[in-house]
Structure formats: structure tokens, C-alpha cells
Ligand SMILES: O=P(O)(O)OC[C@H]1O[C@H](OP(=O)(O)OP(=O)(O)O)[C@H](O)[C@@H]1O
Ligand SMILES: NC(=O)CC[C@H](N)C(=O)O
């Protein structure tokens with residue numbers, strides 16, 4: 128998951144960059160590795176600032192002062208394909224045809240054949256290992272086929288049909304055509320989230336936003352918003368004071384399957400995705416998990432329930448309420464350390480858990496503790512946490528997870544290529560408990576997790592990482608290619624170091 132954002136302001140003389148920067152801060156939890164902004168100025172030119180780092184570090188005042196224009200897009204990157212190279216920071220840009228800038232959330236699963244197609248059939252040069260650059264070039268090549276001096280909305284929708292035909296995987300995108308329009312589109316299975324919002328101005332005009340999560344809409348007073356449907360696209364004219372956005376269901380909905388992991392971990396609790404409140408699902412996860420715990424730990428005494436901050440808090444609190452056991456914050460979180468799971472290498476992830484969470488000894492000494500987390504993926508967090516709980520004097524340590532055991536790659540959104548890196552891979556639940564050295568692990572069942580999230584409209588979810596059957600299929604050699612690129616970009620034996628073949632480009636960060 129990355130965070131994507133686009134804003135088009137009605138006032139053609141206004142600057143969108145400050146609001147885009149603020150918006151990116153609201154989506155920072157979706158990607159900590161790189162950040163980028165591209166705006167489109169009055170003469171139709173693009174202005175860009177992007178590079179590795181957090182939004183607040185990349186978007187310094189002297190870098191964004193030159194980002195002129197009332198329309199712009201932003202991206203927060205958590206690399207899930209290619210490498211962590213500076214040159215893979217988004218938005219991506221191609222000058223032909225018409226000048227296109229694109230920000231992408233998701234993963235394409237047919238990159239091997241797309242690369243070949245772009246090279247051999249349509250002769251487009253690809254300069255990085257990013258799948259987003261492929262997606263942008265597929266769109267550009269489809270648009271080019273019209274061979275027109277200027278395009279219109281129909282041409283853009285038509286080009287998107289080509290993108291849907293050629294690109295497989297999970298994708299939500301926001302882009303711009305220089306001087307013409309901003310656009311957004313979502314994959315036919317609705318795996319990755321994307322919302323569209325409107326804000327009424329006092330003079331009667333309307334500003335528009337496209338974003339990964341509703342939280343940024345609300346915070347910026349885009350109070351009328353809805354989710355784009357799977358396979359749906361929207362085009363918002365640059366001068367939106369004179370023309371209205373146009374929506375089109377470009378391809379039929381294949382199946383409506385939002386990614387279950389958005390509700391478990393990715394999204395902020397104060398977001399509503401596909402009409403489902405993330406906060407509400409996490410409360411439900413706590414209720415269901417408590418029922419499970421009552422059965423599985425019926426012969427045990429639990430003195431205290433503790434969350435693993437931050438994401439598990441909502442679920443753990445409700446779980447404690449249901450169990451009628453005191454809820455205690457046993458781990459104090461250092462507010463200056465970001466999310467561990469989306470850090471790019473294992474060394475960093477492991478040391479980050481210790482730097483981020485510190486046990487409150489009084490809450491552990493002589494007690495049987497039930498620690499609740501949203502998920503156990505590689506086991507980096509749970510291993511360290513159990514260790515810390517024991518060091519702090521806990522007698523028994525039980526570990527509950529709001530997500531079921533994760534045994535397969537999450538190919539549409541998690542940076543993980545090898546199943547063997549999953550702690551539950553080829554292990555029984557007792558073996559997982561043994562691996563993280565706790566007394567018992569309790570997992571939520573998939574059925575219960577789906578019950579926590581489903582609505583009348585959405586009953587199916589992208590749950591491939593739990594079952595292993597990919598809705599989009601995966602082309603032969605895809606996982607191998609992902610791994611190969613990762614390997615290639617290892618430098619000085621530091622896993623996932625910035626690409627050894629990093630490229631400085633005129634449209635890349637210049638620092
Ligand atoms: O088993 P693992 O591979 O460690 O992954 C799972 C952990 O990673 C995430 O936390 P993270 O620190 O990223 O973010 P948070 O502060 O939002 O909980 C998640 O909430 C789990 O705690
Ligand atoms: N997490 C994401 O959505 C990443 C988008 C894209 N696959 C990249 O690696 O840049």
C-alpha cells in the first residue's frame with residue numbers, strides 16, 4: 128500500500144501545493160520510504176519535488192516554493208516492487224504524449240510480460256524497476272494510439288480501457304495530463320482503495336480531491352465523497368470552475384474485493400473505505416477475538432490485556448471490555464518512530480521494535496498477560512514483544528492476533544516475496560507460539576474477520592495472503608522476478624539498500 132492524493136482547485140490562480148503537502152501528512156502511515164508532489168501550472172507545465180524520506184523531510188519550504196499551479200498529485204511510497212531507489216519515488220512522468228504524471232498504489236502481477244510488450248511491441252523505454260513506471264507507459268502508449276494533436280475525455284477513457292486490458296493486479300491511480308485534467312481510476316476488483324470528494328467554495332465553485340483514504344477528505348472539508356467503483360474512472364478538468372468531472376465505468380466490475388488487510392492494519396481507523404468504517408471493523412475484531420479467547424484460554428487466568436501500539440489499540444480495548452479484564456498500556460510507544468512493518472529491511476525492522484516500544488515493568492511483574500496485536504506477519508514485532516514482556520517479569524504471555532495466520536504472499540500490497548519469511552509459513556499454531564516463545568497464540572478465524580468487515584454490498588474481500596488463491600492470477604516467473612530485482616539491489620550486504628544502480632534524472636529529486 129502506498130498513499131495517493133490529487134487535488135484540483137477551482138481558483139486557477141491558487142497554489143495547490145500547500146494543501147497537497149498537508150494531505151500527504153494524513154496519508155504518511157501508508158508509505159514512509161519516499162514522498163513526491165507534482166503540480167501543473169498555468170502554462171501547462173509540471174513542477175515536481177520527490178525523493179526518499181518522509182513527507183516532512185522531502186517537502187521542505189525551499190523545495191516546494193516553486194511548485195506552482197492549482198492542480199497537483201502526491202504520493203507516499205512503501206516499495207512493493209522494484210527497489211527503494213530514489214529514482215523510483217513517485218509520481219512518475221513521461222513527456223509523450225501530451226505530458227503525463229502518475230501516482231500508483233498497488234502491484235502489477237504481469238510485469239514480466241508488460242516489460243517485454245513495452246520494449247518489443249510499442250518501443251517505450253523503461254528506466255527503472257518500478258511497476259508503476261510500466262503502468263504509466265502502458266497508459267501513455269494507449270493514449271498515443273489516437274495520434275491526435277489534443278485529446279478529449281473519450282480518448283482518455285478509451286486509453287484506460289487498454290490499461291485495464293493489459294495490466295493485471297491491484298491498482299488505484301491518480302494522474303494528470305499536462306494543462307488538461309486530473310484523473311483517477313481503480314482496478315476491476317477494487318483491491319486498492321480510492322475515493323473521490325468535493326468541497327463547495329463560498330463563491331459557488333467546487334474543488335475536487337481523489338485520495339486513498341477518506342480521512343484526508345474530511346480533514347480538508349471535502350465533505351461530499353464516495354468511493355470509485357472497481358473499474359471506474361473519473362476525469363476532472365484542470366479548469367474545474369468551468370467544466371464538471373466526468374465519471375465512467377470503463378470496464379465492468381469483475382468482483383468487488385477490497386483488501387482485507389486495509390481494515391486489519393494499513394488504513395487509519397478514522398477512515399471509511401468502501402463504505403466500511405475501519406474503526407468499527409477493529410472494534411468488531413476485538414469482540415470476535417474475545418469470544419475465541421474465552422474458549423481457547425478457558426482454563427487460564429488472564430490478569431491484564433495489552434495492545435501492541437499503535438494499530439491494535441482499538442481491537443485490544445474492545446477485547447478487554449468483552450473479557451471483562453483490565454486493559455493496560457504495557458508498552459509505551461516512542462512517538463517519533465514510525466511504523467515498523469513498512470520499513471525496507473529486516474535489520475531496521477528488528478531494531479525499530481525495541482526503539483519504538485518500551486515495557487512498563489509494573490504492568491508485567493508477576494502477571495499473566497494477554498497481548499493483542501492486529502497481525503503477526505514476519506513475527507518481528509511479536510518475537511520482540513514477548514521477549515520484552517518476559518524480561519519485564521510476566522509469568523505467562525499469551526498472544527492474540529486480530530488477523531488469521533498469514534501463510535501466503537500478499538502480492539497486491541506487501542513488500543514480501545518469499546513465503547518462507549512469514550512466521551506462520553508451514554507451521555502449526557503451536558509451532559508459531561514456540562517460534563515467538565509465548566505460552567499460546569490465538570488467531571482470529573478468517574470467517575470471523577470477514578464478518579467484522581462485510582456489509583450488504585461487500586461480502587468478499589481480497590484475502591489471498593490467508594488462502595493463497597489470487598483473484599487476478601500471477602504470471603509465471605513474477606515472484607521470481609520480484610526477488611531477483613530485490614537481490615540485485617542489495618548493496619554492501621545491507622538488505623534492500625537504496626538501489627546500487629540508482630539514477631539521477633532531470634525529473635527526479637536533485638538532492
Ligand atoms: O509480524 P510483523 O512482521 O512484525 O508484522 C506485524 C506488526 O507490524 C505492524 O506494526 P507497525 O509497527 O508497522 O505499525 P503500527 O504502529 O501501526 O502498529 C502490525 O501492526 C503488527 O504489529
Ligand atoms: N505500496 C505501493 O502501493 C507501491 C506502488 C508500487 N508498486 C511501488 O513499489 O512503488
Ligand SMILES: [Mg+2]
Nearest residue numbers: 435436437438
Ligand atoms: Mg503494530
